Amino acid sequence: MRRLPEPRPAxxxxxxxWGILGTGWIAHQFVSTLLANTAQRVVAVGSRTMGxxxxxxDQxxxxxxxxxxxxxxxADVDVVYVATGHLDHLEHARLALEAGKAVLVEKPMTPRLADTAALVELARTRGLFCMEALWTLALPRYDVVRQVLDSGLLGTIESVSAEMGEYLVDHHRAMDPAQAGGAMNDLGTYPLMFVDWVLPGLDVVAxxxxxxxxxxxxxxxxxxxxxxxxxVTVHASMVADTPTTAVIAGxxxxxxxxxxxxxPGPVEVRFRDGEVLRWEEERVAHVGLFHEAVEVARCIGAGLTESPLRPxxxxxxxxxxxxxxxDLMGDPLP
Ligand SMILES: NC(=O)c1ccc[n+]([C@@H]2O[C@H](COP(=O)([O-])OP(=O)(O)OC[C@H]3O[C@@H](n4cnc5c(N)ncnc54)[C@H](OP(=O)(O)O)[C@@H]3O)[C@@H](O)[C@H]2O)c1
Known part of the structure; x- marks a missing residue:
């Protein structure tokens, strides 16, 4: 009998x-779920202004x-969570690594490959834990997908598609060209991460x-x-809401x-003979961020300097x- 696997406990x-670097939107989401759902301790916060x-x-x-x-x-912290804007990740993650601290850096780790490579080299040279905060890959939902892929249940994977659309035209940062705004850095990073995770090694041809x-x-x-x-096809939009679905076709x-x-959400597998298997999970949105923090703690506790979930x-x-x-679409960074 066919069945879907259960996620494995951490x-x-x-x-x-934890030390929190930057006090914006994602920092609020991250800390509130960390405190509500884990035994992790947030002991320090840093901002450009004391206020x-x-x-x-206090919050x-x-x-x-x-x-x-x-x-x-x-400060006396085990790990720094870098929660500033895309273009600042390089400077702020470097600051933490040079102070000898492990880092969890918001996505994208940096928008430029050369800058990301520099951070990776710094972390590896110093033997410090470093991970991009692609929280999706630490969700129980994704452990179900991971096990389905490993089991070969889908047969040969022939195509993958992922799309993401969120109306963010009025967002203070996400559409600002001076802050590397636009559909790629806030949104595109997710579908590209997804397809590259399922089918690594493919290249962008258009x-x-x-x-x-x-x-x-x-x-x-x-x-x-x-x-x-x-x-593989990928689409991301900040000018309209879309279903934001992903499909792996085998x-x-x-x-x-x-x-x-x-x-967080369900996983459905549809077989060619008509059988449908479904794994359900409550759709708790960014509450699920705490799973990536647990993964960081697991790795650091095990003496790892990289997470196998997001090496x-x-x-x-x-x-x-x-x-x-x-490069292909002519979208230079500032
Ligand atoms: N994982 C996710 O689901 C998710 C969701 C949203 C965003 N993100 C990522 O998280 C990062 C931050 O996004 P956000 O939406 O939290 O941004 P945000 O609300 O604008 O917060 C960014 C923070 O960066 C600090 N900062 C430092 N220099 C700054 C400057 N020159 N101008 C403005 N702020 C500056 C500020 O903190 P202080 O004032 O305290 O110094 C600010 O609060 C982005 O890279 C984004 O891709 C991830």
Whole structure:
């Protein structure tokens, strides 16, 4: 009888002392779910201004509030979560690594391949844990997908598609060209990560993007393929909401991730003979961020410097695809 696997539990993990670098939207989501759902401790926060740092610390009951990122990385923490804008990840992750701290860096690790490679080299040279915060890959939902792929249940994977559309035209940062806004960095990174995870080694052969009045690319589509004629399509849009689904099509069965495919949610496998298997998970959106923190604690506790769920070579590979797609569509970074 066919059945879908259950996600594997993380097991016991150490309770790390986290330092939060930057006090924006994602930092709020991350800390609130960390405190609500794990035994991880948030012991320090750093902001460009003491006022915002103090406010964040008071909101979450954090002991130490610092008015500079330099002071934060010097504090007694086990790991620094870098939650600033895309273009600042390089400087702020470097600051933490140079202070001898492990890092979890928001996605994309940096928008440029050369900058990401520099961070990877720094972390590896210093023997420090470093991970891109692609939380999706740490979700229980994705452990189900991982086991389905490993089992060969789908047969030969022939095509993969992933699309993501969220109306973000009025967002203060996401569409600002000066902050590397546009569909690639906030959204495109997810579908490109997904297809590169399922079918690594494919290259972008075509990409086209349409510029929005803000000056950023509002939406883009990319086609990836390889010598084995496998096909991947990716689409990301900030000018319209789309179902945000992902599909892995194999010779025996097709796996469908209802939208948003990068959040907690169900997994469905449809066989060619008509049988449908479904694994259900509550759609709790960014509450699921805590799983990546547990993965960081698990890795650091086990003495690992990279997560097997999101190794640094996988980060480099996705950033290379992003860069290639941007080159093809004429979307230079500031
Ligand atoms: N994993 C996810 O689901 C997810 C979702 C959204 C965003 N993200 C990623 O998280 C990162 C941050 O996104 P966000 O939406 O949280 O951004 P945000 O709300 O704008 O927060 C960014 C923070 O960066 C700090 N910062 C440092 N220099 C800055 C400058 N020159 N201008 C503005 N802020 C500056 C600020 O913190 P201080 O004022 O405290 O210094 C600010 O609060 C992005 O790389 C994005 O891709 C991930």
């Amino acid at each position: 097991g016991e993990v150490p309770s790390l002392r 915002r740092s103090r406010e964040f610390a 979450f009951g954090i002991d130490a509030a610092f008015g500079s990122y330099e002071d934060l990385v010097a 990409a086209t993007g349409q510029r929005h009045a803000t000056g950023s690319v509002g939406q883009f589509a990319a086609l990836l393929t390889d010598d084995a004629a496998r096909q 010779s025996d069965a097709t796996l469908v991730l209802d939208g948003p495919f990068y959040h 640094l070579d996988a980060t480099l590979s996705t950033i290379a695809l992003m860069e290639r797609a941007r």
